[in-house]
Amino acid sequence: MTTINISVTILDVAREAGVSYSTVSRVLSGYEHVKDSTRERVLEAVERLGYVVNQQARSLAGGKSGVIGLLVPGLDNGYIGEIARGIDEELARSSYDLLLYTTHRTSTEASYALKMTKGLADGVLLVVPLLTTDYIETLREQNFPYVLIDQVDPYKQSSAVDSLNSKGAYEATQYLLGLGHRRIGFITGLMKLRSAEDRLAGYLEALRDAGLTPEQDLIQSGDFWRKEGYEAAERLLNLSQPPTAIFASNDLSAFGVMEAIRAYGLQVPHDISVIGFDDIPQASLVYPRLTTVRQPLDEMGRIAAQLLIEQIENPGRPIRHVTLPTSLVIRESCQSPHQSWSVLRR
């Protein structure tokens, strides 16, 4: 082997400190029984030589790699970014590194999961609402630590972090109702997803609790993306009796809604109020600033990371499911309905 190795290994440190390499290893990882004076000497040598552990060797030998995998559908979404931020913060605190996987990478789910478990991660965080459960199953079979974020495991066998979607939607609807709105349009998320279902449920419940009957026409289907939000809003605006407020299942579609409203020559919130869900960073950047239901995304990431680390460091811990509360963030995109608006429209 002719690799020019500038690398300082544990053996160099041992020599420098005048101890055996296993002692160095113990100082560096376990801190078990080792005499104080020896430890000091080793640490000094480490310092002097600028030694840095080789993670690959460490994890090969049975230790941990110190890497946590994060699997996300893609990066083109403020939503993911916020979660990642929380994760990153927490990981930094515990000095883990973050390995990012995006789902467009490989073909079959299960093989992918397998790859991750055999790869260099000690555990994995999943933000992949659309994947089937094959995935999760493989992970569980391999007994590999993982935590689900904003996504439920139908079998309730996984550690997970999510937020109270139905309650958040309930409160948002209630807020609109309190403002005096009676015709409130709703744009759904991707209905395959549990979170989308829950948000719709919250909306319906609030309506019923207020003694109103939900109208089919006022509920338009979306998919959590801006474009569908725009189109769903158009359908709503074309109704013979359009809503005075629109509740979009996430902020991204709310942006589409706002755009559609403007395209119809109307103003938010003067003519129509708009409310979103998530509170991604852009929500306070748009004009008018979007009133929305805040999902504590960074917090969710942070807690998921904590859960995972706990699981890695104490295998056999029972799984945990944490549900965080949402909160209504009132900004400028909602106001009381404007009586004469249907006149204005013509």
Add this chain to the structure above:
Amino acid sequence: MTTINISVTILDVAREAGVSYSTVSRVLSGYEHVKDSTRERVLEAVERLGYVVNQQARSLAGGKSGVIGLLVPGLDNGYIGEIARGIDEELARSSYDLLLYTTHRTSTEASYALKMTKGLADGVLLVVPLLTTDYIETLREQNFPYVLIDQVDPYKQSSAVDSLNSKGAYEATQYLLGLGHRRIGFITGLMKLRSAEDRLAGYLEALRDAGLTPEQDLIQSGDFWRKEGYEAAERLLNLSQPPTAIFASNDLSAFGVMEAIRAYGLQVPHDISVIGFDDIPQASLVYPRLTTVRQPLDEMGRIAAQLLIEQIENPGRPIRHVTLPTSLVIRESCQSPHQSWSVLRR
């Protein structure tokens, strides 16, 4: 060692295929001299057993880890997200994994760099404009592959990808001039950064080429963040003779500018035109949609990744510096100046 090892190793595959483990290794990595029939047999065995290579072992033994490090200041910024997206796409194509480091992680720069080189990455992509050059030096000394993104190495010794900041700024200013603006405010970026300097230079040059003398008052210092953008805009608006257009050194500060203008009861672009730089995704989300100079961030990421992979796979390649063109994206935040605006102001 009592690890319950469900893992299929190269030895299992060898046994299954009836060959030696080194043959399996060769099939899996080098594809050198190995008889077709043997290769087939091995591949079949791999398939049957569901074998997945152990990256750590591979890279320990001298192979590549298949991981590329990405060092960024943080995730709270659309700018980074776009670059990361490009990188991720390119990496997926070449089946590398992405290891994310954020600079808040550890203390001293050089030691950090060292850690990365000894860690599991085969190379590293740097988007860390604010770091000193210690960093780069360490990397170079260790002869570790790296590529700089949107950041210049003062010694011109590094592979790098950036964009033509001065030209972009020149064109933006020219556009405003063409619209009829004569008093154009400028909000700088963080002037420690080369890109900030270049943008200012482009602005000044365009002004001079149009026969105008830059005014000190019209140039306010910012730092690429929204908040400073807001405050710099306030200073501009408080001028006895405020500008009719404001050019912010990046989109984030342009958002702050728009907010300040609204806070003064004025309208964009009716009263004041605003132009940004970068074209982060939010630029087309705000209202009015922001006219800006597009830096092909994702493209920059993609190319940087390509450069790095090339360098990893062919060590000794000469360094390369790629500069991408910018382009003006005209949306709705600029228009010709409004004569009576100073009247309106009172």
Add this chain to the structure above:
DNA sequence: TATTATTTTGCAAACGTTTGCAAAGAGAGA
């Protein structure tokens, strides 16, 4: 068919750690 050149395969050593086990050292009790 015998010999040589070439392709294909296998063995063993190495990569840098961790960790079980045993040896050495140090303290305490007699």
Add this chain to the structure above:
DNA sequence: TCTCTCTTTGCAAACGTTTGCAAAATAATA
């Protein structure tokens, strides 16, 4: 001072690969 116990240390094997070198198999040449 001599055992005995407990703490500290060292040795060696293992983790799953890659790869140089040599042996075996095959193809080419005489």
